[in-house]
Amino acid sequence: MRWEDFRRSDNVEDRRGQGGLGGGLGGGRVPGGRGGLGIGGLIIVGLIAWATGINPAVLIGGAEILMGGGGQSQQQQQPSQSANRGAPDDQLGQFAATVLAQTEDVWSEIFKQQGKTYKDPGMVLFSGSTRSGCGAAQSAMGPFYCPLDQKVYLDLSFFQEMKTRFRASGDFAAAYVIAHEVGHHVENQIGLLAKVQERQQQVSRAEANQLSVRVELMADCLAGVWANHADARFKILEDGDIEEALNAASAIGDDRLQKQSQGYAVPDSFTHGTSAQRVSWFKRGLQSGSLQQCNTFGSGNI
Numbered sequence: 026m027r028w029e030d031f032r033r034s035d036n037v038e039d040r041r042g043q044g045g046l047g048g049g050l051g052g053g054r055v056p057g058g059r060g061g062l063g064i065g066g067l068i069i070v071g072l073i074a075w076a077t078g079i080n081p082a083v084l085i086g087g088a089e090i091l092m093g094g095g096g097q098s099q100q101q102q103q104p105s106q107s108a109n110r111g112a113p114d115d116q117l118g119q120f121a122a123t124v125l126a127q128t129e130d131v132w133s134e135i136f137k138q139q140g141k142t143y144k145d146p147g148m149v150l151f152s153g154s155t156r157s158g159c160g161a162a163q164s165a166m167g168p169f170y171c172p173l174d175q176k177v178y179l180d181l182s183f184f185q186e187m188k189t190r191f192r193a194s195g196d197f198a199a200a201y202v203i204a205h206e207v208g209h210h211v212e213n214q215i216g217l218l219a220k221v222q223e224r225q226q227q228v229s230r231a232e233a234n235q236l237s238v239r240v241e242l243m244a245d246c247l248a249g250v251w252a253n254h255a256d257a258r259f260k261i262l263e264d265g266d267i268e269e270a271l272n273a274a275s276a277i278g279d280d281r282l283q284k285q286s287q288g289y290a291v292p293d294s295f296t297h298g299t300s301a302q303r304v305s306w307f308k309r310g311l312q313s314g315s316l317q318q319c320n321t322f323g324s325g326n327i
């Protein structure tokens with residue numbers, strides 16, 4: 026993937042090396058102030074999510090995929106430190122800021138064509154754990170998007186993990202992951218996430234999972250739409266890039282992950298779709314470049 030010569034996004038908050046759960050609520054700042062939800066609202070949403078078993082955060086794979094240890098952070102809460110904003114200096118940070126910038130350019134253009142305004146998401150780079158508007162963020166959760174503060178949370182060591190654990194390497198595999206998370210932001214901007222999460226509270230666990238699968242496959246398709254437009258505009262794709270993304274999409278399919286961890290797959294518990302579905306929806310977005318092709322909610326569509 027060609028990326029070095031392009032613009033970096035300033036919507037990056039670098040909390041790496043801050044340790045613990047610092048950089049978020051500590052100083053009384055409210056993550057998600059932009060979204061208009063006060064801290065009370067965030068707590069209430071959190072409680073509803075907890076009571077119904079629905080996590081408002083949208084994760085890249087099952088929450089358990091990278092779980093090494095217990096779910097709770099053992100670390101002490103650190104005093105708040107001012108986060109570094111703007112594109113980081115290191116190579117990986119620059120890469121993430123560049124892909125984010127390209128999603129901003131592509132999605133604001135697509136929204137504009139439809140008479141809408143795209144609001145850029147934020148990106149929080151962290152190591153270990155941090156606070157998010159959707160609760161504590163752990164590296165073990167993998168990258169995720171929090172609709173409540175409209176930020177993508179990313180521990181860049183995930184890309185190393187993808188390589189060693191899932192044999193999904195390559196810069197474009199990493200770009201696909203970022204574009205997938207931004208895809209959730211697009212779903213949020215068009216009002217889809219809120220509707221789906223409301224519906225999920227009224228149906229059975231199996232049906233709620235089925236809805237999650239549709240949300241995830243749509244994000245994969247939107248990542249493909251992004252790749253299509255980004256390449257048309259910036260000529261970013263090099264030989265092997267598409268294969269890297271397809272390989273990554275396939276590596277984090279529910280069936281593959283479940284078979285790896287427990288030896289068999291349970292389709293009712295799928296929340297992200299099978300490897301074949303993820304590959305197929307990414308391709309659909311990539312080949313068409315069209316948002317309209319990403320409707321995973323039509324009957325019989327997946």
Ligand SMILES: [Zn+2]
Binds near residue numbers: 084
């Ligand atoms: Zn996702």
